[in-house]
Amino acid sequence: MFYWRDLADVPHDFGPSVLTLGNFDGVHRGHQRVLEHLVEAARKRDAAAVAISFDPHPAQVHRPDSAPALIMGLEDRVHTLAETGIDGVLMMHYTLDLASHTPEEFVEKVLVNALHACAVVIGHDVRFGRGNSGDLETMRALGHRFGFEVLAIDDFAASVPLATGDGEATRRCSSTWVRESLEAGDVETAARILGRPHRMRGEVVHGAKRGREMGFPTANLSNDAEGYVPADGIYAGWLLDGSGTRWPAAISVGSNPTFEGVSRQVEAHVINRPEEEISAFNLYGQRIVVEFVQRLRGQITYTGPEALAEQMWLDVDRSRQVLSTDLQASG
Structure with missing residues (x-):
């Protein structure tokens, strides 16, 4: 698997690629669903499947005093991403300068000029660019302008037994849910969300x-x-x-x-x-x-x-x- 820590590390002739972006803390089953679709879309287009992630976590930059503890370290995050079968990871160093990019600037600089995206796979709740001002519709508009497809993936939910033993509860897989479970010592529920x-x-x-x-x-x-x-x-x-x-x-x-x-x-x-x-x-x-x-x-x-x-x-x-x-x- 390719692993780049800077845009300058990406070969000039790299691509075409199918991309997704996110923090991927925990690489839980919801993330895994997106990455499965990423690989499938890339294989159909004879392109490379690449995940764009960030280090440190944006919350640690914007609100260091209240940022949540990370589910996994960088080493495990990259290793677990590799296990999904993707072809590469671009781990961008997250700074206030990067955060100041408008959605258009980020897409043009990273997705288009560096990685030559032919398609982007994202969830319906995606947010990107300055002040998280970019959303799914923004990405679709930019895809139309720059010539890449946008494939939106539905959320993935997991079911866990209720503490009362009476039935199950279903909830969208999220890093927040994993942290809540671990904070309560419920490592079994955490494992159901993580898939391991x-x-x-x-x-x-x-x-x-x-x-x-x-x-x-x-x-x-x-x-x-x-x-x-x-x-x-x-x-x-x-x-x-x-x-x-x-x-x-x-x-x-x-x-x-x-x-x-x-x-x-x-x-x-x-x-x-x-x-x-x-x-x-x-x-x-x-x-x-x-x-x-x-x-x-x-x-x-x-x-x-x-x-x-x-x-x-x-x-x-x-x-x-x-x-x-x-x-x-x-x-």
Whole structure:
């Protein structure tokens, strides 16, 4: 897949292309629907399928104090976009100067002159250009002027079980819905919207080693780990080490209220490791991925390490049960 960080990186003779544009935070099922149509339209026209995205997120530039936390980091966003089968990504550096372009200026400079668009695939709610003044009708008018088609795609909705157990709720897939679900610790709903488990990525750093002393060594993610941190609690999930090996894990998110002075952190205890590999199992300094499958419980303050260790045995056993289907498939 082509990956460009600047318009100057795009070859002068590139094209024709079929384009879409958006932030694609999470690359959820709604995004995936647009990208599927993008690839299909490009193949029919013997053109390249290219997604235009932005880094940093526009909200981080316009309102840094209130911008939402990102669902995924840039590395995972580009990797997940590549998995959709598109041919290229133009990741534009978002600045106030870029934001000042009128819809016409942006389309002519980027879509027409640089990428030679023959078609543009967008949702009905698209907004672009200075002050988000451009919309679907604006794009259609500009397409007529510059000679490219505009293909509008309907929203994609997902259904999730109601908390009461009585039926399902259907809602338009959105990054906002993913964040709401993660904020509530509902990683299962987040996975239904994303089409895969929510994940974080970061370097393993040294912690206080309290877990190791109790028989539960953990891989602690660095504070600058990428990905939305879900609600405090204990989760069943997976750890992917630096080699890509996937390990079942019990994951803790929070400040561990049993001990004082502990900052909020994400740490994963790998379960079901073969005995002969334990002594050589060193993740420090590796960049790992942690995937969240199911929230088991919230954070609880225990009377001391013994009571906490007893609960941790139960958490590990419960994690093993939750992940048993995948464990059997991989075994």
